[in-house]
Amino acid sequence: MNFEFSEDQNLLREQAQGFLAEHCPPSAVRKVLEGKAPFDKELWRKVAELGWTATTIPEEYGGLGLGYLELCVIAEELGRAVAPIPFSSSVYLATEAILMAGTRAQKEKWLPKLATGEAIGTFALAEGPGRPSPKSLKTSLAKGRVRGTKVPVADGDVANVAVVVTKTRAGDKASWQLVDLDQRNVKCDVISTLDPSRSHASVKFRSADCEPLGAEGEGWALTQKLLDRAAILFAWEQVGGAQAALEQAKEYALGRYAFGRPIASYQAIKHKLAHAYIKNTLARSNCYYGAWALNADAADLPVAAATARVGATQAYYYASKENIQTHGGMGFTWEFDCQFHYRRSKLLSVNLGSEGTWQDKLITAVEQKNAA
Amino acid sequence: MDFNDTPEEARFRKEARAWLEANAPKAEELEGLDGIARAKLWQKRKFDAGWACIRWPKEYGGRGASAIEQVIWNQEESKFDVPMGVFAIGQGMAAPTLMTWGNDEHKRKYLPRLASGEDIWCQLFSEPAGGSDLAALRTRSVKEGDEWVINGQKIWTSGAHYSDYGILVTRSDPNVPKHKGLTYFFLDMKSPGVEVRPIKQISGQSNFNEVYFTNVRIPDSQRLGAVGQGWQVSITTLMNERASIGGGGMGVGFDVAFKLASKLNIDDRPAIEDKAVRAKLADWYVQEAGLKYTGYRTLTALSKGETPGPENSIGKAVGAPKTQDMASFCMDLMDMAGAIDDPEIAELSGLVQASFMGSPGGRIAGGTDEIMLNILAERVLGLPQDVRVDKGIPFSEVPTGTKG
Numbered sequence: 001m002n003f004e005f006s007e008d009q010n011l012l013r014e015q016a017q018g019f020l021a022e023h024c025p026p027s028a029v030r031k032v033l034e035g036k037a038p039f040d041k042e043l044w045r046k047v048a049e050l051g052w053t054a055t056t057i058p059e060e061y062g063g064l065g066l067g068y069l070e071l072c073v074i075a076e077e078l079g080r081a082v083a084p085i086p087f088s089s090s091v092y093l094a095t096e097a098i099l100m101a102g103t104r105a106q107k108e109k110w111l112p113k114l115a116t117g118e119a120i121g122t123f124a125l126a127e128g129p130g131r132p133s134p135k136s137l138k139t140s141l142a143k144g145r146v147r148g149t150k151v152p153v154a155d156g157d158v159a160n161v162a163v164v165v166t167k168t169r170a171g172d173k174a175s176w177q178l179v180d181l182d183q184r185n186v187k188c189d190v191i192s193t194l195d196p197s198r199s200h201a202s203v204k205f206r207s208a209d210c211e212p213l214g215a216e217g218e219g220w221a222l223t224q225k226l227l228d229r230a231a232i233l234f235a236w237e238q239v240g241g242a243q244a245a246l247e248q249a250k251e252y253a254l255g256r257y258a259f260g261r262p263i264a265s266y267q268a269i270k271h272k273l274a275h276a277y278i279k280n281t282l283a284r285s286n287c288y289y290g291a292w293a294l295n296a297d298a299a300d301l302p303v304a305a306a307t308a309r310v311g312a313t314q315a316y317y318y319a320s321k322e323n324i325q326t327h328g329g330m331g332f333t334w335e336f337d338c339q340f341h342y343r344r345s346k347l348l349s350v351n352l353g354s355e356g357t358w359q360d361k362l363i364t365a366v367e368q369k370n371a372a
Numbered sequence: 373m374d375f376n377d378t379p380e381e382a383r384f385r386k387e388a389r390a391w392l393e394a395n396a397p398k399a400e401e402l403e404g405l406d407g408i409a410r411a412k413l414w415q416k417r418k419f420d421a422g423w424a425c426i427r428w429p430k431e432y433g434g435r436g437a438s439a440i441e442q443v444i445w446n447q448e449e450s451k452f453d454v455p456m457g458v459f460a461i462g463q464g465m466a467a468p469t470l471m472t473w474g475n476d477e478h479k480r481k482y483l484p485r486l487a488s489g490e491d492i493w494c495q496l497f498s499e500p501a502g503g504s505d506l507a508a509l510r511t512r513s514v515k516e517g518d519e520w521v522i523n524g525q526k527i528w529t530s531g532a533h534y535s536d537y538g539i540l541v542t543r544s545d546p547n548v549p550k551h552k553g554l555t556y557f558f559l560d561m562k563s564p565g566v567e568v569r570p571i572k573q574i575s576g577q578s579n580f581n582e583v584y585f586t587n588v589r590i591p592d593s594q595r596l597g598a599v600g601q602g603w604q605v606s607i608t609t610l611m612n613e614r615a616s617i618g619g620g621g622m623g624v625g626f627d628v629a630f631k632l633a634s635k636l637n638i639d640d641r642p643a644i645e646d647k648a649v650r651a652k653l654a655d656w657y658v659q660e661a662g663l664k665y666t667g668y669r670t671l672t673a674l675s676k677g678e679t680p681g682p683e684n685s686i687g688k689a690v691g692a693p694k695t696q697d698m699a700s701f702c703m704d705l706m707d708m709a710g711a712i713d714d715p716e717i718a719e720l721s722g723l724v725q726a727s728f729m730g731s732p733g734g735r736i737a738g739g740t741d742e743i744m745l746n747i748l749a750e751r752v753l754g755l756p757q758d759v760r761v762d763k764g765i766p767f768s769e770v771p772t773g774t775k776g
Contacts, residue, residue, distance in 0.1 A: 001381075001440075001675050002374050003668040069373065250753055265756040267742070270749035277748055278686050282662025289665045292373045311658045359654035360647060366630070366657065367644075 048117025062112035079237030094121020101214030156201030174219035306362035415489025433487030462493030554602030623727030696731035
């Protein structure tokens with residue numbers, strides 16, 4: 001049994017932690033949260049220089065050709081730091097989608113730029129409230145051009161390229177289109193979301209140029225596969241954030257006195273934090289299995305992904321809300337950083353489909369596994 | 373990352389499996405024997421072949437095996453339907469205490485008999501007025517010559533009625549603060565003045581006893597640790613208790629609930645198609661998987677020769693309440709018939725109802741949910757202990773309530 005990261009991977013974790021402590025302190029998160037800049041461009045440049053954006057891209061396309069365990073390590077640290085950069089959209093979604101379904105020409109065109117961070121990618125699925133399905137999609141293809149509105153699209157305002165899910169002509173299936181966003185027929189409007197440290201847009205495609213990514217009608221199956229893979233990386237970000245929120249609550253509880261003693265000595269607080277520790281530990285262990293499944297491209301990946309995703313979503317939500325609660329009134333103030341995790345935890349939880357969506361997917365995956 | 377044994381581990385697993393396949397008792401060998409006789413037969417067979425208590429040194433009847441080999445052995449043995457259970461307290465809790473605190477004679481005399489299954493031991497710790505606050509116990513020990521005279525009452529003693537020996541913590545000095553006035557012994561359960569009475573639980577079963585002591589005499593040579601050092605000795609026992617009491621995982625789990633939800637209907641459709649049912653099942657699946665993979669991480673640490681710490685309290689803290697909630701949920705799936713516990717007609721022969729009635733015990737035995745959370749908060753997260761109003765006060769002056 002060797003259910004642990006390697007020494008090299010742990011070294012990478014230490015380096016990432018040190019780097020982010022220096023270049024992505026809470027003040028950097030706050031700057032994006034409160035300011036006009038859509039993301040921390042300096043941090044993005046440095047992260048790209050370190051090669052993080054190139055982690056899983058093969059060397060022939062300018063990447064590092066490393067495995068997914070390394071990317072999981074980076075994801076956890078970015079989550080811990082609440083990094084205000086378009087990493088998840090560009091790396092876990094757009095890069096992965098092109099790696100999964102791109103032609104050689106498409107890969108040659110986009111992957112080297114995505115690897116260096118010169119280009120930012122995103123994945124456009126949602127069309128307003130409600131759980132999307134092939135039948136609910138309105139964005140369509142007419143004469144080889146995309147029409148429709150996707151909202152919200154994470155980093156849609158800063159991305160150069162998007163993987164857009166469109167319905168097929170018959171309307172019962174979906175396809176993927178690769179859309180260069182730097183064109184006149186695409187209009188991006190920044191929208192306000194509950195986590196301004198990550199920018200989002202409403203993206204209108206007005207007969208936009210595009211090219212198919214993957215086979216026509218395969219878009220929904222590809223979407224499910226992409227979401228499963230991304231769910232594991234999102235889950236690692238969530239686990240990193242949940243751990244940071246627990247540590248923040250713990251530090252505050254140890255220093256805050258009430259009725260003559262630290263509030264950390266009251267069972268009401270201790271048990272709350274112990275519950276957070278339990279949720280975080282179980283979520284992390286499920287993420288380990290997810291990391292293994294992702295790296296090995298295991299048949300059990302759908303089960304592993306949904307398990308990691310549901311556990312991490314619940315853990316981060318719990319840790320972030322109870323972190324505010326532990327801080328009392330101070331946690332509810334704008335000046336305190338507790339809001340970062342509260343915002344990010346809910347954003348990450350809906351970004352890739354709700355908790356309910358993933359609970360449902362988990363049982364479906366278990367049913368399929370049992371039937372196989 | 374992989375889930376494979378190292379070559380040495382694989383070799384050990386193969387050897388263990390081969391021996392188990394050749395020696396696990398056949399049904400006809402066990403026919404006509406009661407539970408204890410069956411367990412003794414199997415334990416003796418393991419002992420004779422060097423497969424009993426394999427972590428122990430060879431001189432005490434063990435095999436000198438590593439922690440990971442113990443896990444591998446447990447995994448392999450659990451694949452066979454072999455009689456076990458009655459030795460858990462003696463081998464899992466009394467023996468480590470003897471190894472740490474006993475003298476050479478104690479170890480030579482008692483450990484091999486524990487390993488061979490000749491003796492069964494029980495643990496006499498909890499009292500009506502001392503559960504989570506174990507050190508509040510009141511059973512008195514008074515020294516008379518080379519003997520100690522014991523008077524008082526213990527409770528929640530598993531297997532007291534069939535045990536040969538017991539480990540016992542007593543109050544030898546009520547005039548010092550509570551942790552300082554305790555003294556630890558082991559005793560022959562057939563000693564005059566020991567009376568065992570079964571407790572009837574809400575489940576209708578009787579797995580535990582009350583044990584009364586009336587002028588029971590114990591030789592001073594059966595004291596473990598110094599006079600007044602009983603708390604430290606007890607900690608050794610309790611650290612091993614968490615390792616031997618499992619995650620409360622008995623009874624209803626995900627597989628049972630999943631099958632039930634696939635079989636029973638809600639509004640003429642299988643319950644499993646109901647989104648609310650799926651959400652609940654998913655949460656329990658995630659918890660069970662989380663425990664399983666946390667276990668894999670612990671195994672990895674063991675495999676590297678590391679020692680797992682108090683973080684193992686998670687298993688019980690999660691498993692015990694989960695069993696209760698799942699049993700309740702499964703009865704809801706049966707709707708009005710959920711109340712039926714008659715094994716003849718109940719769904720799954722009444723397993724769910726039995727699990728529901730047994731599950732409150734799982735949340736209490738071996739450290740309550742609340743104690744597990746305290747352990748995690750204090751020993752893992754490093755949060756301060758609660759303020760103790762009895763700290764530094766002689767035990768005889770500590771306020772007591774009327775309950776218990």
